[in-house]
Amino acid sequence: MAKQVGYARVSTRDQNLDLQLDALRNAGVPDELIFRDIYSGAKEARPGMHAAIAAVEKGDTLVVWRLDRLGRNTRQLISTAEDLKGRGVAIRSLTEGIETGGSMGRLVYTILSGIAELEREVIIERTVAGMKAARQRGTRIGRSEKMTRDRTIEAVRMLAEGKGWKPTAELFSVSTGTLSGAIQRHGLSEQLVRLRNEEAVDRRMMRRQQSSIGL
The missing domain is CATH 3.40.50.1390 (Resolvase, N-terminal catalytic domain)
Structure with a gap:
């Protein structure tokens, strides 16, 4: 029952x-x-x-x-x-x-998927805007010792959202090797894998929901 x-x-x-x-x-x-x-x-x-x-x-x-x-x-x-x-x-x-x-169940899932996608876009936009503002203030960004844990976490989020390694590294004015080293140094490799897996699940769910309502 x-x-x-x-x-x-x-x-x-x-x-x-x-x-x-x-x-x-x-x-x-x-x-x-x-x-x-x-x-x-x-x-x-x-x-x-x-x-x-x-x-x-x-x-x-x-x-x-x-x-x-x-x-x-x-x-x-x-x-x-x-x-x-x-x-x-x-x-x-x-x-x-x-x-x-x-009967509204499928619509609820579609709306939730849309909100998740919006959150991902906002995170990327805020990160890019913050980096540009820092450059305009003359702040030096991107030297290996400047890749703090917080900045590396931001980079990990962008990579998980599907942004490429080279574009992400360029935003922080570092090489892809430096970015990779920072991720390993701060112990964020497993987090990157986990976030990418979650991202893949979200995208698959969104595609299924959109397909189910004929979008």
Whole structure:
């Protein structure tokens, strides 16, 4: 028999889960099937989310107070939603009044994919604008010792979004070898691989959603 499983999350221990828990209970989710997390958005570990996902089966519905409870960013949200969809599990958001198992489900996924794409473009635009502004101020950018961890993370994000190594390196006024060395030096090689994999998943999902609605 299909069931509802609830998930609630707050970002810090100073925040209270009561509002979300009450909403889930009022929606008919039994206490024993409500899972929760209290964690910083910068952390990857989400034991409550993992337990909730493990508890749902085909035909079930994962209920949340708001869609953003499913991830700390749009990419994570979409990844979770895609995983659940592939398993035949619907998502129900109480605040937005959305249920992906309904007739509007495909539209919801298409909108989320569009938002994720917009976020990627904004990240790239802000990075490029910041580099140009720094050059105009006379700031020297790009010497190997200037490839700080923060700047290298920006470069990793751009590479993950599909920008080539040479164009990315040129934005930071370094060679591709220097950029590669900075990524290794700051221990970001695995992060680059992971982000590229997530990017590939996002693009495949977007293509499927667009194809399903005839775009």
